[in-house]
Amino acid sequence: xxxxxxxxxxxxxxxxxxxxxxxxxxxxxxxxxxxxxxxxxxxxxxxxxxxxxxxxxxxxxxxxxxxxxxxxxxxxxxxxxxxxxxxxxxxxxxxxxxxxxxxxxxxxxxxxxxxxxxxxxxxxxxxxxxxxxxxxxxxxxxxxxxxxxxxxxxxxxxxxxxxxxxxxxxxxxxxxxxxxxxxxxxxxxxxxxxxxxxxxxxxxxxxxxxxxxxxxxxxxxxxxxxxxxxxxxxxxxxxxxxxxxxxxxxxxxxxxxxxxxxxxxxxxxxxxxxxxxxxxxxxxxxxxxxxxxxxxxxxxxxxxxxxxxxxxxxxxxxxxxxxxxxxxxxxxxxxxxxxxxxxxxxxxxxxxxxxxxxxxxxxxxxxxxxxxxxxxxxxxxxxxxxxxxxxxxxxxxxxxxxxxxxxxxxxxxxxxxxxxxxxxxxxxxxxxxxxxxxxxxxxxxxxxxxxxxxxxxxxxxxxxxxxxxxxxxxxxxxxxxxxxxxxxxxxxxxxxxxxxxxxxxxxxxxxxxxxxxxxxxxxxxxxxxxxxxxxxxxxxxxxxxxxxx
RNA sequence: GGCGGCGUAGCUCAGUCGGUGAGAGCGCUCGACUCAUAAUCGAGAGGUCGGCAGUUCGAGUCUGCCCGCCGCUACCA
Numbered sequence: 001x002x003x004x005x006x007x008x009x010x011x012x013x014x015x016x017x018x019x020x021x022x023x024x025x026x027x028x029x030x031x032x033x034x035x036x037x038x039x040x041x042x043x044x045x046x047x048x049x050x051x052x053x054x055x056x057x058x059x060x061x062x063x064x065x066x067x068x069x070x071x072x073x074x075x076x077x078x079x080x081x082x083x084x085x086x087x088x089x090x091x092x093x094x095x096x097x098x099x100x101x102x103x104x105x106x107x108x109x110x111x112x113x114x115x116x117x118x119x120x121x122x123x124x125x126x127x128x129x130x131x132x133x134x135x136x137x138x139x140x141x142x143x144x145x146x147x148x149x150x151x152x153x154x155x156x157x158x159x160x161x162x163x164x165x166x167x168x169x170x171x172x173x174x175x176x177x178x179x180x181x182x183x184x185x186x187x188x189x190x191x192x193x194x195x196x197x198x199x200x201x202x203x204x205x206x207x208x209x210x211x212x213x214x215x216x217x218x219x220x221x222x223x224x225x226x227x228x229x230x231x232x233x234x235x236x237x238x239x240x241x242x243x244x245x246x247x248x249x250x251x252x253x254x255x256x257x258x259x260x261x262x263x264x265x266x267x268x269x270x271x272x273x274x275x276x277x278x279x280x281x282x283x284x285x286x287x288x289x290x291x292x293x294x295x296x297x298x299x300x301x302x303x304x305x306x307x308x309x310x311x312x313x314x315x316x317x318x319x320x321x322x323x324x325x326x327x328x329x330x331x332x333x334x335x336x337x338x339x340x341x342x343x344x345x346x347x348x349x350x351x352x353x354x355x356x357x358x359x360x361x362x363x364x365x366x367x368x369x370x371x372x373x374x375x376x377x378x379x380x381x382x383x384x385x386x387x388x389x390x391x392x393x394x395x396x397x398x399x400x401x402x403x404x405x406x407x408x409x410x411x412x413x414x415x416x417x418x419x420x421x422x423x424x425x426x427x428x429x430x431x432x433x434x435x436x437x438x439x440x441x442x443x444x445x446x447x448x449x450x451x452x453x454x455x456x457x458x459x460x461x462x463x464x465x466x467x468x469x470x471x472x473x474x475x476x477x478x479x480x481x482x483x484x485x486x487x488x489x490x491x492x493x494x495x496x497x498x499x500x501x502x503x504x505x506x507x508x509x510x511x512x513x514x515x516x517x518x519x520x521x522x523x524x525x526x527x528x529x530x531x532x533x534x535x536x537x538x539x540x541x542x543x544x545x546x547x548x549x
Numbered sequence: 550g551g552c553g554g555c556g557u558a559g560c561u562c563a564g565u566c567g568g569u570g571a572g573a574g575c576g577c578u579c580g581a582c583u584c585a586u587a588a589u590c591g592a593g594a595g596g597u598c599g600g601c602a603g604u605u606c607g608a609g610u611c612u613g614c615c616c617g618c619c620g621c622u623a624c625c626a
Contacts, residue, residue, distance in 0.1 A: 013626085055625060125624090137624050155624065162550080163622060193623095213554045217621075220552055229623060257626055298554080298620055328554080329619070365574090371555055371562080372619055379561070379575095386575055390588055398585035405584085446563075449574075459589055468584035539586050 006284040006292035006319075007034040007046035008264040010300055014050035014075040014095065015057040017346035018082060020375065021330040022297075024363050029327065029444050030295035031088045032364060035498035036439045040519045045284050047267035049094035050076040053238045054256040055136070061237075068237045072097060078348070085351040086360065087501045092271040096239070096256075096263050100273070104266035105259045106242045109231075112191065112314045113245060120248065121190045121228065126154070126166050126181035128174040134234035135166075135174055135181055142169030186234065187248040189241070191258065193226035196310035203309065203320060209441060211369075213298065214326050218305035226306070231258040261308040264294075265318070284319075291322040293442070298326050325442040328368040330375050354384070357500040358537050361388045364499050367445045381540050392455045392496065393537040398462070399485045400510060400533040406471040411486055411512055412479035413526040421484045424461040428454055428491035428521055435495050436519055444499075451495040458488045483526065490514055491521030503536045510534075 009030040012018055034046040051057075052072040061068040076095055083090060094101075112118035126135045140154035145168050149159035154166030166172060166181075174181050201222045204215060231254060232241060238253030240246065268281040284290045294304045304324045312318045350359055362383040366373050403412065417425075431454035438447035462485060470478030490511050497504035497516075508514050512528030 011626090051626080135624095139624095166624090211554095213620090217553045221621085221623095224552070224622090227623065233624070255624080257624095260626070297626095300626065301553090302621070302623085303626065331619085366561065374561070382575070383561090385586095389586060394585055394588045396585095398589080400585095402584045449563090452574080456590090460591095462584080463582070463590045466582085466584080471584090535586055537586085539588090 001041050002043060003037075004043045004045070004283045004287055004290035005034075005037045006264075006268070006290060007037075007044060008292060008294045008321075009046065009048035009090075010294075010296040011048055011051040011096065011260050011263050012079060013054055013056045014052055014072040014079065015054075015060045016075065017348065018079060019346060020350060020363065021332075023082075023086070023347055024330045024367055024373075024375075025297040025327045026295045027083070027088050028086075028360060028363050029325070029367055029369075029442070030293075032444050032498045033293060033295070033439060033442060034089060035501060036436070036519075039494075039497065039516070040436070043283065044091070045268060045271065045281075046090050047092045047094075047264060047271060048090060049092070049096060049263055049267055050079055051256065051260050051263070052076075052095045052097040053253075053259070058235070058237050069097070082347045082351065086347070086356050089501075092267050092274070094263075094267050094270055096260060096266075098266070098270065100270045101259070101263060101266040102239050104269060105239050105254060105262050108262055108265075108311060108315050109189075109242055109245070109254070109258075111316065112311070113189075115314060117192045117195045117314045118189050118231065119192060119228075120187055121230075122185050122187050123230070124183045125186050125234075126172070126174075127184040127186075128176050128179055128181050130177040130179040131174065133176065134184070134186060135176070136233075137166050139175045140166040140169060140172050140181055141175050142166075142172040144168075145170055188230045188232045188252070189245065189248070189254075190228040191231050191307075191311070192228050193307065193310050194228070196313050197222050197226050199313050200306055200309050204305070207323070210323055211325060213328075214301055214305055214324050217301050221302055221306055226310075229307075231255055257303060257307075258311075261303055261311065286317060286319065288319070290319055292319055294321050294324045294326075296324065296326050298328050301326050323442065325369075328370065328372045330366070330368055331372050332375060350380075354380070354540075355502070355537060357502045358384045358388060358540075360499060360501075361448070364444060364448050369443065369445055384537070385539050387452060389535075389537050389539045391452055391459065392492070393535055395455050395459055395462075395492075396489055396507065396510070397533070397535050399482065399489060400530060402468050402471065403482050403486065404530055404533050407479065407482070409530050411524055411526050411528045411530065412483050414480040414483035415476045417480065417484065420461070420465070421480060424458060424484060424488055425491075425521070427457045428488045428495075431457075432491060432495055432519060432521065439498065448499055451492065451499070454495065455492055458485060458492065461485070461488070483524070486511060487521065487524050490524050494519060494521065506536060 007030050010026045034044050037044045057068045057071050061071050080093055126140050128135050137154035141151055143150045144152035144157040146162050147160035149157055156163055172181055204218055232252050233255040234251055235253045236251055239259045241254055268284055272278050272280040296304050309320045312320055362380040365383050366375055431450055435447045435450050465481045467478045467481040470481060493507045510531040510533055512530050514522045
């Protein structure tokens with residue numbers, strides 16, 4: 001197999017620290033998927049980057065009295081540090097602040113403008129006459145028409161939770177100056193999404209293997225009708241409008257939702273340039289055999305399952321997503337908990353306290369692929385101690401300890417295999433096949449479960465044949481059983497490797513230096529010297545503060 | 550309010566096209582084993598599948614209504 005696989009991962013805002021929800025929602029599943037495909041020999045390109053534009057960044061910059069660029073310069077390296085610490089193996093993790101990204105954005109903008117699907121429209125917007133600025137909805141405050149709350153925002157009432165339009169507010173006022181905002185005409189560029197409704201709908205309907213909530217959501221959105229959507233804003237921070245189209249007046253930029261998704265393409269081009277093969281990106285974007293998978297949270301479904309495909313259709317000659325395996329959310333104490341209870345804890349907090357593979361295991365075993373999933377620190381520790389260490393780590397340790405002690409640190413030489421011996425090896429081979437199928441369907445949690453179940457089968461085999469007794473009562477048989485167990489562990493090591501990339505090479509060297517050789521049970525050579533045996537994972541004792549600590 | 554998803558054992562979750570007595574992991578109880586990080590293996594207890602009504606020979610699975618949670622609702626992305 002040698003398929004081109006694009007692994008496109010959501011672009012985090014460079015405006016704050018990421019938490020475990022981000023990791024579980026997008027980055028870890030993307031990495032597991034990418035590592036699997038690399039291992040089976042596919043050409044993987046995994047890209048993302050920090051989103052340098054957008055409201056959260058300008059809000060934070062305003063709060064701190066620094067430039068938005070300073071915010072990005074602070075958080076982008078922190079985010080990159082997470083990926084290094086946890087082995088999230090991007091081929092490129094860039095930002096949206098590059099000239100390359102601007103150029104690609106302009107290219108798509110121009111293509112749509114030429115075909116008439118980006119058009120100029122005039123709209124009325126609130127304007128603060130005192131501050132002399134157009135006001136985003138959330139900068140207009142007033143009294144909620146539904147509940148009477150007097151500090152409702154123009155986009156939503158925080159008291160009753162209803163969605164609002166700024167014109168709904170009673171006695172609207174500007175949050176900047178307190179002045180009464182006036183409605184004033186302003187021109188913006190709009191994307192005419194409706195022009196692509198039929199095409200996107202037909203495409204969505206023929207997609208198979210998509211998650212139910214993703215497909216239904218996207219189709220429902222189309223059935224409700226896709227309105228024209230403004231892609232520029234009255235801002236001074238963002239990708240500029242192409243010069244020939246920058247005719248709407250001062251202080252307008254392309255808004256982040258339009259350009260951020262373009263990052264997948266611009267990052268591929270940037271990667272190709274860095275490689276010194278500037279045309280190489282085409283293999284993932286224009287090769288009809290290429291596949292593309294977009295790992296995002298459920299809040300991002302409309303942008304990846306409807307809007308981005310529409311943008312690509314208008315651009316032409318680029319592949320639409322193969323799948324958008326959007327995850328639900330990880331919740332912490334009902335998602336409403338405070339930082340002190342664990343919600344706001346950064347990935348870095350966990351990365352400093354847990355071995356990376358242990359943390360990856362705990363998160364991968366609760367990936368919210370179907371439902372929101374509740375996760376606590378105690379649950380993470382439980383998964384590591386009761387599952388990872390007890391079943392898999394201990395299996396490796398018990399087998400290699402007996403072997404080292406009785407066979408002079410070498411892989412024993414087996415006699416003829418019995419049916420039981422062959423059966424356990426067959427179970428490992430079947431496990432590899434099944435796990436591969438699950439990973440390709442992006443059912444990563446089930447894949448990991450299957451790997452653990454297979455490890456249990458090997459533990460069962462050991463308990464049934466008791467090699468620790470055979471080594472004295474029937475040494476040939478003992479050698480055979482241990483050889484089988486080592487061969488099984490080698491196969492399991494392959495199955496676990498996309499999930500546990502840090503301990504995968506450690507295990508291979510313990511097993512006598514076997515090579516990585518695709519998604520098959522490796523051959524283990526009798527007589528090979530085993531490496532230094534040590535537990536793959538440490539059990540976590542009570543020295544890590546948990547939710548309540 | 551509208552749209553979508555979800556609500557299954559103490560906890561975290563599986564249940565494909567409706568069909569033999571509803572599943573897994575962990576926890577719990579009992580037992581086996583003792584090579585191994587007090588790890589492993591086996592057995593058992595534990596569920597009116599959110600509620601009500603309906604379709605059907607038969608529904609966790611389909612339909613309607615209700616309750617609860619999450620997301621979206623186009624100026625957060």
